Amino acid sequence: MQQLLHPLCLALAVGGFLLLLCPPRHLRRDPALAALAGVYGFSAVSFLVSMEPVWRLLDELTGRPSTGILAAFCSVVALLALQPVVLAHWALPPDRARKHTRVSLAAGALVVLALTVLFFQLDPAGRTTPQGFTANYIHTGAYQAYLALYAVVYLIGETVLAVGCWKAARRTDQVWIARGLRVVAAGAVLTFGYSAVRLAGVGAALFDLTPPPPAAESFAWLCADGGTTLALTGFFVPTLAVHAVPQARAWRRARRDHRILTPLWDALHQAVPTIALQPARPAALPLVRNTGWHLYRRGVEIRDAQWALRHRLEESVRHTSEQRHRAAGLGGEELVAAVTADQLRAALTVHRRDGTPRTPTEYADADSRESLRTPDDDLRALLRIAAHFPTAPAEQEAVRS
Incomplete structure (x- = not known):
């Protein structure tokens, strides 16, 4: 499921990133647009490094197995930190938006640092695939902490996004912007399934319970990739309404x-x-x-x-x-x-x-x-x-x- 959905999500993220870069000078004048370009860019990176050919290439370049999991998780944390920045600059006065930006980026940097430290506590166990990494490491304490931290942060980040988009959609009087924000909120809620499966897997390993069935892995990636697709698509509607359409006109x-x-x-x-x-x-x-x-x-x-x-x-x-x-x-x-x-x-x-x-x-x-x-x-x-x-x-x- 992962290798089937990732190329589609990668194409969407790359396409959105390139469109937001035209023209680049607008990013310097608009912090929300720059942050949204970062969301699309980091999303593209997370999908790219999780594809098996790129995963193997990273192993060869770094000399350490499964470096792709660190790159993917850190990219996702980066985009989770940038999503509230987009909403803050859309909905708040500039001073408050800058304060929210500093807090969100600082929190994201701390999580990335913690994930990096935990990753290097893992004992390299030879080559793995993106699909098999969790199964190989789920019984080790370092990876349980690593995965639990990521899943909780992912759940919190998507909850903040869902609530923020829903509130912003209620405040705006522009129909298409409200619809786009609600699509983003729906995508954020859908990703809760990924966090639930990952936390259930960690809990089962910690307490020697029956692990989630194999179908849960496909369900997790369906929730993650499907939710991300909805979020990227929904974000583009306000972007078109606020930036692209006026620029085209x-x-x-x-x-x-x-x-x-x-x-x-x-x-x-x-x-x-x-x-x-x-x-x-x-x-x-x-x-x-x-x-x-x-x-x-x-x-x-x-x-x-x-x-x-x-x-x-x-x-x-x-x-x-x-x-x-x-x-x-x-x-x-x-x-x-x-x-x-x-x-x-x-x-x-x-x-x-x-x-x-x-x-x-x-x-x-x-x-x-x-x-x-x-x-x-x-x-x-x-x-x-x-x-x-x-x-x-x-x-x-x-x-x-």
């Missing part, structure tokens, strides 16, 4: 805005090539990475070109454009954007002819730019200009040379 919005600004940027770049910080991207090459940065650069470069063409502006273009757009019913920010688009189109025409305006003027949006307090404000203003730019008259309002 922001990425898609940045690509859309970048595409809307492209005709305006292309026309300005042809006239003033020096605005580009980097060589222009081929039109056929999709914008996939660093969309926010490319969008920000595009806005800055449009403003740089606008400044470079300021001496090509003609008063008559602005006056005529304002009359025409007012007659069409435009006003406020839309009127300013439409007139600015007409001025840019006319300035490009003058620039190509190398003409000199008879009556210089300012851009229609010159005054309103003072009220743009953030890059997002400026981006929205540029998008309004770009929306009017493709339909702006090209030649008829240009300065007559």
Whole structure:
């Protein structure tokens, strides 16, 4: 059962870990996301080292039989310590969340140290398999202490997770986050079966009672792996709702805005090539990475070109454009954007002819730019200009040379 379920759980844990790493910079800004990535990462390690080929490889590398059991148990303890960290940063104020983090990580480190000390008290009895390790060592005192400590810590950790997720699910008003947290809680409760079987085995060995039947071993791994699968799946629902979906929407919005600004940027770049910080991207090459940065650069470069063409502006273009757009019913920010688009189109025409305006003027949006307090404000203003730019008259309002 163990070798059947572990590859499936390993694939889920690795997939979740890799998805949480995209992009890595978000982990530095979000402690909950970083802790959740650690949960998936340590979960993947625990499954990986418990697979028989890797188990044997560790034996050869370390020169000590069954080192995989130590790596697996310590990885599980690490993820048990990180799970409350995720919930704390999701549900508590930052100061309390940091306090819970320190306590949880310190407790996890102490348990890992105790498990390591107990493991090296075991008398190496030759090579074993992940499935046969417990049966080979269950009658030794050191392993009874080792397994009992792990099972109790595992039970406590999963109880804390189940209670924390259930409380958090009741507090949130977002349906899908509540459902995901309840799935995590259900997975945590399911793992109780693993701890029960392991503690029953230790009790039977201590008091010379009848050991659990062979089917109990399969039941234990079904509870452990099944519960972990539910927990990893459930954790991903809040992650998608809180992090992945907003990031995907922001990425898609940045690509859309970048595409809307492209005709305006292309026309300005042809006239003033020096605005580009980097060589222009081929039109056929999709914008996939660093969309926010490319969008920000595009806005800055449009403003740089606008400044470079300021001496090509003609008063008559602005006056005529304002009359025409007012007659069409435009006003406020839309009127300013439409007139600015007409001025840019006319300035490009003058620039190509190398003409000199008879009556210089300012851009229609010159005054309103003072009220743009953030890059997002400026981006929205540029998008309004770009929306009017493709339909702006090209030649008829240009300065007559």
